[in-house]
Amino acid sequence: MHALVTINYIDIHWATALQVVLLGFIGGILSGFIGSGGAFFMTPGMMNLGVDGVIAVASNITHKFGKALVGSRKHAAAGNVDKKLAAFLLITAIFGIQIAVAINSYLFKEGGDGHGAAKSAGANLYISLVFAFILSFVALSMLRDVIKSKGHSEADSGPSMKIAEYLSRLHLPPVIHFGVADTKVSLWVLMAVGTATGYLAGTIGVGGFIGVPAMIYVFGVPTAVATGTELFLAVFMGAYGALSYAYQGFVDLRLTMLLYLGSLVGIHLGVYGVKVVNEKYIRVVTSLIILLCVFSRIIAIPVYLRQLGYLNYAAGWDYYFNIASKFFLFASGISGALVILLQVLRAYRQRRRIQKTLLVIRKPDLRQAESAQAA
Amino acid sequence: MAIVMISSMYQGGREELAQALKRKTDWPVLSREELVDEARKLGIKIGRLEVAMIKRPGLPEKLAREKELYLAFLTATLCAKARQGALIYHGRAGHLLLPGISHRLRVGLTAPREVRIKRTVRALNLTPDKAENYLAQLDEDVAKWIRYIHRADGRDPNHFDLFFNLENMGLSNAAGILCATAELPDFQPTPASLKLLDDLHLSSQAKLRLALDERTHAADFHVKADNGVLTVTYPPDQDPVSRHISQVLADLPGCREIQCTMAETNILWVQERFTPESDNFHQIIRLAQRWGAAVELLRLIPPGELQGDMAALGPDPDHGFGRQACAAAWDGGVEDDDPATGADDGGLSRTEEELINRGRYGGRHTVCGGYDQILERVQGNGRYTLVVIGDMFLAKGHSTRTRQTRELALNIRDRLKAPVITADELKSRFLFGQRQALTLAGFLALVILLYGLVFTHQKPVLDFLGGAIHQHFKWLAAAAVAVFSPLVAYIYGTVAGLALKIINVD
Numbered sequence: 001m002h003a004l005v006t007i008n009y010i011d012i013h014w015a016t017a018l019q020v021v022l023l024g025f026i027g028g029i030l031s032g033f034i035g036s037g038g039a040f041f042m043t044p045g046m047m048n049l050g051v052d053g054v055i056a057v058a059s060n061i062t063h064k065f066g067k068a069l070v071g072s073r074k075h076a077a078a079g080n081v082d083k084k085l086a087a088f089l090l091i092t093a094i095f096g097i098q099i100a101v102a103i104n105s106y107l108f109k110e111g112g113d114g115h116g117a118a119k120s121a122g123a124n125l126y127i128s129l130v131f132a133f134i135l136s137f138v139a140l141s142m143l144r145d146v147i148k149s150k151g152h153s154e155a156d157s158g159p160s161m162k163i164a165e166y167l168s169r170l171h172l173p174p175v176i177h178f179g180v181a182d183t184k185v186s187l188w189v190l191m192a193v194g195t196a197t198g199y200l201a202g203t204i205g206v207g208g209f210i211g212v213p214a215m216i217y218v219f220g221v222p223t224a225v226a227t228g229t230e231l232f233l234a235v236f237m238g239a240y241g242a243l244s245y246a247y248q249g250f251v252d253l254r255l256t257m258l259l260y261l262g263s264l265v266g267i268h269l270g271v272y273g274v275k276v277v278n279e280k281y282i283r284v285v286t287s288l289i290i291l292l293c294v295f296s297r298i299i300a301i302p303v304y305l306r307q308l309g310y311l312n313y314a315a316g317w318d319y320y321f322n323i324a325s326k327f328f329l330f331a332s333g334i335s336g337a338l339v340i341l342l343q344v345l346r347a348y349r350q351r352r353r354i355q356k357t358l359l360v361i362r363k364p365d366l367r368q369a370e371s372a373q374a375a
Numbered sequence: 376m377a378i379v380m381i382s383s384m385y386q387g388g389r390e391e392l393a394q395a396l397k398r399k400t401d402w403p404v405l406s407r408e409e410l411v412d413e414a415r416k417l418g419i420k421i422g423r424l425e426v427a428m429i430k431r432p433g434l435p436e437k438l439a440r441e442k443e444l445y446l447a448f449l450t451a452t453l454c455a456k457a458r459q460g461a462l463i464y465h466g467r468a469g470h471l472l473l474p475g476i477s478h479r480l481r482v483g484l485t486a487p488r489e490v491r492i493k494r495t496v497r498a499l500n501l502t503p504d505k506a507e508n509y510l511a512q513l514d515e516d517v518a519k520w521i522r523y524i525h526r527a528d529g530r531d532p533n534h535f536d537l538f539f540n541l542e543n544m545g546l547s548n549a550a551g552i553l554c555a556t557a558e559l560p561d562f563q564p565t566p567a568s569l570k571l572l573d574d575l576h577l578s579s580q581a582k583l584r585l586a587l588d589e590r591t592h593a594a595d596f597h598v599k600a601d602n603g604v605l606t607v608t609y610p611p612d613q614d615p616v617s618r619h620i621s622q623v624l625a626d627l628p629g630c631r632e633i634q635c636t637m638a639e640t641n642i643l644w645v646q647e648r649f650t651p652e653s654d655n656f657h658q659i660i661r662l663a664q665r666w667g668a669a670v671e672l673l674r675l676i677p678p679g680e681l682q683g684d685m686a687a688l689g690p691d692p693d694h695g696f697g698r699q700a701c702a703a704a705w706d707g708g709v710e711d712d713d714p715a716t717g718a719d720d721g722g723l724s725r726t727e728e729e730l731i732n733r734g735r736y737g738g739r740h741t742v743c744g745g746y747d748q749i750l751e752r753v754q755g756n757g758r759y760t761l762v763v764i765g766d767m768f769l770a771k772g773h774s775t776r777t778r779q780t781r782e783l784a785l786n787i788r789d790r791l792k793a794p795v796i797t798a799d800e801l802k803s804r805f806l807f808g809q810r811q812a813l814t815l816a817g818f819l820a821l822v823i824l825l826y827g828l829v830f831t832h833q834k835p836v837l838d839f840l841g842g843a844i845h846q847h848f849k850w851l852a853a854a855a856v857a858v859f860s861p862l863v864a865y866i867y868g869t870v871a872g873l874a875l876k877i878i879n880v881d
Contacts, residue, residue: 009837012830062856066864239857246856247849249841256860257829264864264871 009252010050017258019049024063024262026333030289031263032270033282033340039064040135040290041333042259043127043204044297048326051255053124054104057204058245059255065238066256067263072231080228082180085221088187089194089211089229090236096198097237101244104203121307128297128304131204138210139290142283181221181229193218201237202244266337273340285339292332300325376564377402377461377557378476380469382529383484385513386494388541389465392484395550396463400557405456407466414448417587421445425520440586440595442524447582454576461557467517470534471525473575474751475742477568480557483530483538484549490541533747536562567743574600577629581605584627590619597641599671599738603631606738608638608669634736638669641737643753645673645787646765646798649722651729655765655798660733662805668760669737670730673753674721676743677768745783750791761805762787762795807876815873818866825863 010016023045027038039060046056072081107122172186197211211233215226245251303318305311379396383389393404411421424441453473456462464472470481488510495506521529532538537556539549556562564572578600585591585598585607594616597608605624609617620635644659649672663670723739730736742748753759764784768776780797788795802808829836838844845852 009841012833062860063864065857066861067868069861070864070868242860243853243857246840246853249845249849249852251840251856253836253840253856253859254829254833257826257863260864260867264868265875268871268875 009055009254012254012258016049020046020255020258021262023049023333024259025266026262026337027259028263028266028268029270029273029337029340030266030286030333032267033273033286038263039204040131040293041329042263044131044293044300044325044329045333046255047124047300048296048322048329051252053127054245054250055252055255057104057127057202058242058250059252060259061201061238061241061245062251062253063256063259063263064234065242066260067267068231068234068238070264071267072228072235076228076232080225081232082178082221082225082229083232084176085178085181085185085215085219086229086233086236088176088190089197089233092191092194093198093201093233093237094240096195096200097202097241097244098198099195100199100202101241101248105248121304125301125304125308127204128301130200132294132297132301134200134204134210135290135294138213139287139294142287143291146283146287178219178221181215181219181225183220185219189218197233198237201234202241269344270340273343285336289332289336292328292335296325296328296332299328376457376478377562378457378473378479379461379463379482379553379557380472380479381463381465381482381484382468382470383465383486384467384491384517385510386491386498387484387486388546389469389484391546392482392539392549392553393463393465395546396553399550399554400461400463402461402463403456404463404465405453406464407469410449410452410466413452414445417448419444419448443582444586446524447579447586450575450579451583454572454579457572458576468521468525468529471521471527471529473572475571475748476575477571478562478564480553480562481534481536482553483535484541485538486541570602573629574602577603577605577627580627581607581624581630584623585620588619588623591616591623596620597638597669597737599740600630601739603629605630605633606636606736607633608636608641608737610637610639634731636669636734636736637667638735638737639667640669640760641671642666642668643671643673643759643762643793644765645675645749645762645767645783647675647677647721647767647769649674649726649765651722651726655763655801656726656729658798658801658806659763660730660735662761662801663735664733666760668735670735671737671753671759672723672726672730672739673749674723674739674741675749675767676721676741677745677770745786749787753791759791759793762791762793763798763801764795765798805876807873811873811876815870818870818873822863822867822870825866 012020023042027042027045030041031038042063043053043056043060046059047053051059103126104123107126172188174187175184176187176190177184193211193214197214200210211230212226215221215229221229242251299321302311302313303321306313306315306318377400379393379402381389381393383392390406393406396402397404414421420441424445449472453462453464457473457476457479466472470483473479488507491510492503492506495501495510496503499506499509501509518529521527527534537553539552541549578598581598581600582596585594585596594609594613599606605627607620607624609620614637617635617637621633624630624633642659642663644655646655650656659670662668721741723741727736727739740752742752762784764780764787767783768779771779784795784797787793796804803810835844839848839852840856841852
């Protein structure tokens with residue numbers, strides 16, 4: 001087996017395969033529950049299994065492409081897709097993806113000393129740093145909003161809208177109107193958000209985490225349309241990302257297929273969970289899961305630094321760093337998925353209970369009075 | 376009993392037209408401003424709703440409860456006044472209020488921009504430039520407000536019966552035309568429109584009570600009324616609050632029965648005639664039980680249904696326009712209330728009874744017309760998880776029926792922004808039958824084959840993806856990945872979806 005995995009691909013045994021399926025399953029549950037692609041869990045999860053960062057990203061973006069294609073059909077049927085907005089974002093996002101692919105490829109070729117895993121250390125370090133920075137920001141913002149909204153009514157509990165208010169006052173021409181989303185957005189703002197979304201999708205496989213909040217809070221798009229449009233966009237971004245990475249030989253289809261096995265089941269359970277949990281709870285669970293994932297990635301950073309020669313410690317310590325990183329990643333995903341599954345089970349039991357819940361209160365006095373009056 | 380609803384933008388002359396009409400008819404006038412003041416006294420935070428709506432576009436979903444409360448107050452107050460006699464109302468979107476009441480006269484006004492600017496200069500003591508900018512911004516904000524509150528375009532001509540341009544016509548003449556129009560038979564109350572007015576009054580009062588009572592104010596209810604019967608559905612997580620519903624609504628005037636159903640979501644079933652023995656009923660009830668959904672019945676009487684009878688009376692002077700085709704067939708279902716009279720309600724009562732027995736009843740309506748009328752009736756009821764178009768246009772041939780049903784479904788989907796399917800599609804899309812079992816078996820075999828092939832031939836696959844072969848066929852490898860990945864997702868996704876359907880998780 002080792003002969004065929006010359007530089008990029010890992011050996012896949014039963015145990016590895018099961019772990020990838022589990023990653024997909026947990027990622028799918030989280031994805032269905034919190035509305036992201038689940039890459040924040042699956043990408044580092046695969047890296048912890050020994051998959052090079054760039055291959056993990058490439059395989060995940062290919063997996064996301066197929067998943068989005070299937071999912072966006074449902075949203076399109078529900079009228080939740082603004083194709084014009086998606087087209088504008090796509091053009092700029094492709095530019096962002098191209099930047100990301102170029103940086104990743106460069107770091108992969110130039111990184112480390114050119115032997116085994118260390119060759120990808122540069123790319124791994126870069127991906128880990130971007131991952132940690134962006135997702136810490138997202139998770140901490142979410143937590144801050146939940147804490148700030150404590151004691152306020154639900155109507156006041158939305159995230160800060162300072163950016164949206166500021167941009168709406170700026171009136172940067174040309175301003176484009178989007179019919180389905182029913183909003184007007186400056187082309188310059190569109191370009192900035194699209195490029196950033198594409199760059200992040202291409203770098204760490206995370207697009208929805210940035211794209212959906214940006215559409216809601218910066219553009220003023222309704223949530224359902226933001227989710228539907230993002231998924232529609234993800235089809236094209238995923239296709240472009242998958243084509244670019246596949247052209248360079250970074251896509252491991254085996255990993256993509258194993259991820260599907262878990263994620264396409266998990267996503268149904270996650271979506272089911274959303275129906276029965278209140279929004280604040282969703283945000284707290286989401287942010288805690290992301291923070292644990294970030295922590296897991298931070299623990300792995302010294303390994304890449306050592307491989308690049310920036311840190312000097314005994315190579316044997318890499319094992320412990322990897323184990324700790326793996327522990328926190330799986331702890332975050334598994335505990336998050338368990339919490340969600342618990343809610344799903346509760347709802348499932350509740351459904352059975354509510355089959356006969358009709359309560360009819362008749363007011364015979366009034367009815368009799370009416371009959372008498374009619375007579 | 377005329378109801379005249381006048382709409383215009385700020386300083387567009389609506390108040391003056393209302394007063395001119397009042398002078399001619401002596402009908403009472405009510406303005407949006409008066410209603411808003413009353414709503415504020417009741418504690419409804421309209422200012423916050425407006426600011427949030429206009430300045431914080433991401434927030435609307437959060438304010439849904441405040442919006443419902445505002446609309447319930449407006450509807451309850453207008454219904455109460457309209458039930459007492461004639462009424463003139465003027466506001467920014469008066470024509471969109473009291474949806475479905477056929478005897479209201481919806482009037483739009485537009486005035487020359489220069490006139491509006493002059494009036495704004497006088498009213499607000501601004502310079503003309505500032506007044507112009509102010510009006511431009513205000514018009515945009517009001518349009519946004521109308522889209523959010525009424526989910527409609529405030530300028531859409533489909534929502535008006537009359538539209539005046541005050542550039543060449545004076546207010547007095549416009550009022551004269553209104554006066555004469557309001558006397559036309561088309562705008563006289565019918566049993567159907569009066570019944571609907573009562574239903575709207577009752578449901579809006581119930582919504583108000585539930586929203587203002589401290590025991591129930593934090594919950595989300597879906598309230599409908601039909602002939603004095605209130606149907607309240609609530610989500611399972613608000614089960615503890617539900618016991619207060621009957622206490623809060625117990626002494627509501629006009630309410631003779633309250634039906635509460637715990638439901639996670641709502642399914643709207645549109646059909647011409649209902650029978651609880653039909654396949655459609657069994658399929659929908661299966662789906663409702665799986666989803667924990669309440670089923671809302673909407674009987675749609677197509678306007679052309681009586682065309683045969685009308686033709687017998689001679690040529691139609693209106694060439695098919697107007698609402699006369701249904702008026703003879705449907706008087707609002709007042710007789711529905713008493714099944715003993717034997718009145719034909721299209722099977723609504725029997726289906727309702729069966730749904731109640733199964734704990735899945737979500738209310739009922741009867742509508743005459745097309746998709747515009749359906750939308751008018753259901754738009755304020757919140758979002759539906761699914762709209763099922765059942766057997767429609769029964770008087771037509773098979774091909775016409777299929778085409779018109781499909782067109783109806785498409786139009787409702789576009790306007791209601793909800794998934795809409797026909798009853799024929801229901802089984803294949805959401806239920807598990809023989810066809811689905813065959814699909815599952817076939818696709819499962821394909822999945823096993825695809826995974827088997829890839830994992831038993833890892834070396835050539837990896838060589839093709841990134842090894843020696845890849846160096847010569849880079850574009851081919853990329854194209855293969857782009858085709859293969861979604862193919863696997865589709866095939867395996869279908870298997871996973873169908874498998875979960877079997878255990879009722881979807």
